[in-house]
Amino acid sequence: MQKKVSIFRHEHFNAAHRLYNPAWSNEKNDAVFGKCNNPSFHGHNYELVVKITGVPDAETGYVMDMKELSELIQQEIHSRFDHKNLNLDTEEFKHLNPTAENIAIVIYELLRPHIPADKDMQVRLYETPRNFVEYPA
Amino acid sequence: MQKKVSIFRHEHFNAAHRLYNPAWSNEKNDAVFGKCNNPSFHGHNYELVVKITGVPDAETGYVMDMKELSELIQQEIHSRFDHKNLNLDTEEFKHLNPTAENIAIVIYELLRPHIPADKDMQVRLYETPRNFVEYPA
Amino acid sequence: MQKKVSIFRHEHFNAAHRLYNPAWSNEKNDAVFGKCNNPSFHGHNYELVVKITGVPDAETGYVMDMKELSELIQQEIHSRFDHKNLNLDTEEFKHLNPTAENIAIVIYELLRPHIPADKDMQVRLYETPRNFVEYPA
């Protein structure tokens, strides 16, 4: 019998960002994004939970080695975004508004090619303890 | 491509309640609800997480503005239930037992008409850090 | 050498209460206590942390057995206040306003006689995750 289990690994990174749409006037950006549009940026402690779903390996009892998953997140996400300004210092958000929704999609797409194709993946990202997102829904 | 994301907003309110079924004897209420049937009431810090699922808007990168979601919860839920006695002070629980299950259903039904029809919604309600519910399942 | 260590035990109880001063008019109670003065009561999940300070016993390595401390809190505090209306159901708050400050003082005074005289004691009480108190300061 194939018993599917999900495993979750919790990591974190700190970054600055600013929300705005360059196609809009300053007034419209202010009206829509409010103080999140501060041109000098603000920041967050992003808490990231990566979920991998699959059948545990018969010999190890692991869906995936949590240590390998942690190292993958370190290498693909932490080294790219930790202590960075998402708008200024990263390729990914030069032309993409760094909302929590978009950051979660980007993280998913950076990690997905490194996860075996027979496993499912989902990303949960906390922008604050009170605001968080999941992708895919 | 349509990429669906879920967003979550965490709010809270404090309330008193009592669990009992008016169609039953005191003895049966005591047997089923135990000390939750205390006729002078007891209370909780309810922690509420509202989840909205949809495709982020192309211009904002938002599934929904978290600030608007927070204000909606403030207006529809917090103003109705915070620092209230659910059994005595609210229309919703005058004839409905205020179990966590029923409170979650009521909160869902109060919020749902205010959420765009193309978005899904789910409510998670913590009665205590150790007891919580989700609706719809 | 006498090495003093503090030990902490975390417990919880749920209760209803109402803040008001019977010597005042309704208007003054409303002005001072706001919605905490709701005459039908509201409630909280109180989280309680009891701290005991002393020199660990040479034979056990314990300042005090955490299990005994837990049972003491169960017997003196939980059985008295859990699932109760503090104003209506308890002797302690019949004539004392059940603010977090006063509840902490009452809990301290109920537990203190059961703790050996050569040990210090302090109570931390969370009324909500955002509001808490300590006694003695």
Add this chain to the structure above:
Amino acid sequence: MQKKVSIFRHEHFNAAHRLYNPAWSNEKNDAVFGKCNNPSFHGHNYELVVKITGVPDAETGYVMDMKELSELIQQEIHSRFDHKNLNLDTEEFKHLNPTAENIAIVIYELLRPHIPADKDMQVRLYETPRNFVEYPA
């Protein structure tokens, strides 16, 4: 209308364990399981969340009485695994590697027969605050 709600109950237990595959050499066990293969064992505070999904009872407003669910977990899981060495002291892990994945499957299978057949069940198990699993996925 049939409104399905999920309820969740949070419990915990502490245990020692060691990860290894008896069919492998020491070298291979070390390569795969690293310090989790320490032959003198290490341990965790396991935090367990059990989710039950069903239609609330019309008379009680409960999917299931949380107190009964808590007592069931106490009787079937806590009494079996708390303050135990999973590899040495339990039948379940004598010949099964006690990874978080396998512990979650075992807990599910121990509890499932005690839950009514018209209800769904899922187990979430935290091995640490940073590593956790869910079964079924």
Add this chain to the structure above:
Amino acid sequence: MQKKVSIFRHEHFNAAHRLYNPAWSNEKNDAVFGKCNNPSFHGHNYELVVKITGVPDAETGYVMDMKELSELIQQEIHSRFDHKNLNLDTEEFKHLNPTAENIAIVIYELLRPHIPADKDMQVRLYETPRNFVEYPA
């Protein structure tokens, strides 16, 4: 008898910052502050706990009204620092390195004049869930 109680109020704000000493070379700033010296800034969800110690008022049972304390923090701290770049947007950190230590001292000095002189005050500031400070020690 004068029974002193401490009350604590938990608030939060999000901000960007950069650590560096303008009197030093870039090399020395990098050596000392590492990636915290990123010239495009990074950011945090700052969690702030303000502690006030005094004798509860005989008529209210309050050391201080938590609601007033919350509003004071909103007005003096949140409105000044939330969604701001501490280095660029604030007077306080134009010439002061915004380490957690210095931010806590600044917050203390902004709030202290608004707290009655017969009460003590202490600030706890979480820069991340893993790094925090208290002032005065």
Add this chain to the structure above:
Amino acid sequence: MQKKVSIFRHEHFNAAHRLYNPAWSNEKNDAVFGKCNNPSFHGHNYELVVKITGVPDAETGYVMDMKELSELIQQEIHSRFDHKNLNLDTEEFKHLNPTAENIAIVIYELLRPHIPADKDMQVRLYETPRNFVEYPA
């Protein structure tokens, strides 16, 4: 003016242990330590918070570099105790009962020589989220 600030760094390690006094009979060990005396051991996720108090350096604004403090804890504590059996695998607890009280004292004494003499130090150790200790008191 000398403004003293405390900084706190949160780390963690997982270990197995058993509580018993070799000078006592099995019966007495069982009576005193209960299931904590399981001869096959049990275990915990220990959460460790180290507090350092001193005057922030005028040039850096740091009491101590959190990264250095984190590395010191890694090197002196984590490498010694993580994924270990405290009774069997460590020098420190071969002849000392590994109660939370004694572990906190040992951690303090291992770290203290590495902290400058003009700074104070305190250790908080969580054995579980519900049981924790501080040394010195």
